[in-house]
């Protein structure tokens with residue numbers, strides 16, 4: 001049996017008096033799309049932030065490809081995040097001063113890929129996300145659905161091993177939301193990326209292979225989808 005790509009083991013995390021995680025565990029296999037569901041305030045985003053090495057759990061461990069994130073220095077953890085993870089959030093993740101093409105090219109530029117090559121790959125991803133026509137526009141000049149597809153392109157352009165998506169369709173109508181989910185999960189499956197998807201919408205979770213429910217900071221598996 002191959003080792004899971006990402007494992008959260010009995011995570012606990014408090015913010016002051018608020019207990020956000022109280023024994024959350026999760027495993028994600030390579031290429032698997034896992035939906036993390038639950039009501040508002042149940043701890044979904046905190047779990048995602050712990051898995052991505054953005055928030056440190058008070059206790060419990062997160063292992064990525066067998067490496068304990070808690071044992072890495074801050075520099076090592078950010079290097080790992082840049083190399084292996086992609087992120088899509090609900091709003092505001094695009095840089096407003098850059099064009100959509102430059103936004104998608106940015107993670108490659110930060111990895112010292114030359115401008116021409118970075119923009120060539122960015123253009124391919126915009127095309128794949130069916131949003132090539134906004135390449136020269138700034139994020140403020142595109143629709144919400146187009147902006148999210150640009151954000152998905154930016155998350156995938158570095159070919160991450162895991163895409164973390166926190167309510168990626170939360171600000172979209174259902175038609176645009178479904179389009180973003182179809183393109184996100186389709187592209188992730190093609191590139192072999194796993195997806196950890198936080199959502200409270202069953203229709204969005206239906207794009208996953210497996211659903212996990214968080215309640216009062218604890219996880220439980222709901223079902224294995226067919």
Ligand SMILES: Nc1ncnc2c1ncn2[C@@H]1O[C@H](COP(=O)(O)OP(=O)(O)OP(=O)(O)O)[C@@H](O)[C@H]1O
Nearest residue numbers: 015018019020038039040041042043044045046047
């Ligand atoms: N940085 C923080 N500072 C203080 N409290 C926080 C912080 N982050 C989360 N919390 C609290 O921890 C609990 C879990 O929050 P979390 O954002 O993980 O829930 P969620 O399930 O993602 O909620 P939602 O669906 O509303 O986004 C909540 O009570 C929240 O108020």
